Amino acid sequence: MEIVPGIHQVDGVNGNCFIIVRDDLTLIDTGMPKNSAKIVNYIQDILKRKPTDIKTIVLTHFHIDHVGDASDLKKLSGAKVAIHEADADYVAGRKTQPVPGGVKGMIFKVLIPLFFGSRPVEPDIELNDGDTIAGLTVIHTPGHTPGSICLFDQASNVLFAGDLLRFNGSKIEIGVVPLDTSEVQQSINKIAALDFAIMLSGHGIPLRPDASVKVREFAKRDIRKNGFPGK
Numbered sequence: 001m002e003i004v005p006g007i008h009q010v011d012g013v014n015g016n017c018f019i020i021v022r023d024d025l026t027l028i029d030t031g032m033p034k035n036s037a038k039i040v041n042y043i044q045d046i047l048k049r050k051p052t053d054i055k056t057i058v059l060t061h062f063h064i065d066h067v068g069d070a071s072d073l074k075k076l077s078g079a080k081v082a083i084h085e086a087d088a089d090y091v092a093g094r095k096t097q098p099v100p101g102g103v104k105g106m107i108f109k110v111l112i113p114l115f116f117g118s119r120p121v122e123p124d125i126e127l128n129d130g131d132t133i134a135g136l137t138v139i140h141t142p143g144h145t146p147g148s149i150c151l152f153d154q155a156s157n158v159l160f161a162g163d164l165l166r167f168n169g170s171k172i173e174i175g176v177v178p179l180d181t182s183e184v185q186q187s188i189n190k191i192a193a194l195d196f197a198i199m200l201s202g203h204g205i206p207l208r209p210d211a212s213v214k215v216r217e218f219a220k221r222d223i224r225k226n227g228f229p230g231k
Contacts, residue, residue, distance in 0.1 A: 003206055004156055004198065010042045015065035016202050018160060020153070021047060024055040026134040027079070028151060028160050029202060033068035033119075040076070051077045056134045059083040059123075060162030061145040062090040062097060066202060071119040082125035082133055084140060087147030093120030098145075098179060136160070139191060143184030144176060150191055159196040164188065165215065166204030172218045175201060185223050192219035 002008050003018075010017040013031025017039060020026040025047075030039065043049050054077035059067050062083065070091070074081050089095040127133065127149065129140035136151040144163045151160040163175035164187055178184040192215050199211040207214060 003200065004158065007153075007156055007158060007200075008042070008047070009200070010039050012038055013068075015068070016200070016204075018200060019043070019047070020134065020136075021049075022135070024134075025049060025053045026136075027054055027057045027073065029060055029066040029162075030057065030069045030073055032065050036069035036072045036076070039069070039073065053077075054079040057081045058127075058133060058136065058151060059087075059091060060151070060160065060202060061148040062087040063145065063163070066162070067091050067121065071121040074121055080124035081121055082127055083123045084138070084147030084149050085126035085128060086140075086142070087145055088123045088126045090145075090147075091120065092122050139194075141187035141190060143178045143180045143182075143187050145179065148187070150187075152194060152196065157195075157197040159191065159194065159199045159211065161191070161199050161201045163202045164191070165199065165218070166201040167199065167207035168204050172207065172214060173204075174223065175203060181223055188215070188219045188223075192216045 006021045008019045013035035015029060015031040017031045018028040040051050043051055057070055057073060057079045059070060070081055083091055090097050127138045129138060131138040135155060136153050139150040139152060141148050141150050141164050148162055148164060150162055150164060166173055166175045174184060194212055196212045197209055199207040
């Protein structure tokens with residue numbers, strides 16, 4: 001579906017995948033493994049473009065529900081894959097992924113790789129805070145993973161928030177259980193200083209209008225002291 005002119009979301013890939021449509025196509029995240037056909041079909045049937053029009057795949061972090069088909073889509077399109085330098089070795093398979101503690105961590109370690117294992121992908125571009133890629137400004141927002149990023153598209157006034165935050169239809173929440181709540185709090189404060197009309201997250205639905213105003217209100221809650229939604 002088209003969220004705003006030139007920005008589309010591909011449904012049914014078990015993790016939000018966004019396509020920015022300009023002269024070239026830019027993918028932000030790729031959902032879980034075995035969903036590349038849905039992304040390709042959307043590009044061909046809805047956008048009337050070719051997979052080779054994808055020039056850049058930007059991954060907000062290394063988790064499987066965001067990088068699942070990055071390897072296949074890179075091979076199919078010839079696109080360059082970009083991720084923050086702190087997550088690059090994880091997505092390339094050179095480091096073992098850190099996981100949360102408790103039951104969710106056990107599920108992640110045992111079941112997800114067993115049923116949804118994705119192929120490692122070698123990043124072509126390692127990003128840092130303040131970089132610009134495909135017209136997007138990179139904002140390093142660690143806490144969910146060491147190299148988690150948000151991406152700000154000034155042209156459309158949209159913030160792509162990855163798994164830092166999400167909107168569930170009634171309230172803003174922390175995206176997924178963080179590895180480091182202190183870092184997450186700092187990252188939320190960082191994006192709260194920006195002005196953006198719409199927030200698009202790795203899960204949940206678009207937050208609009210006046211998304212940055214609502215994020216600033218949420219940021220006043222210190223999750224280090226009060227916990228976080230869904231804990």
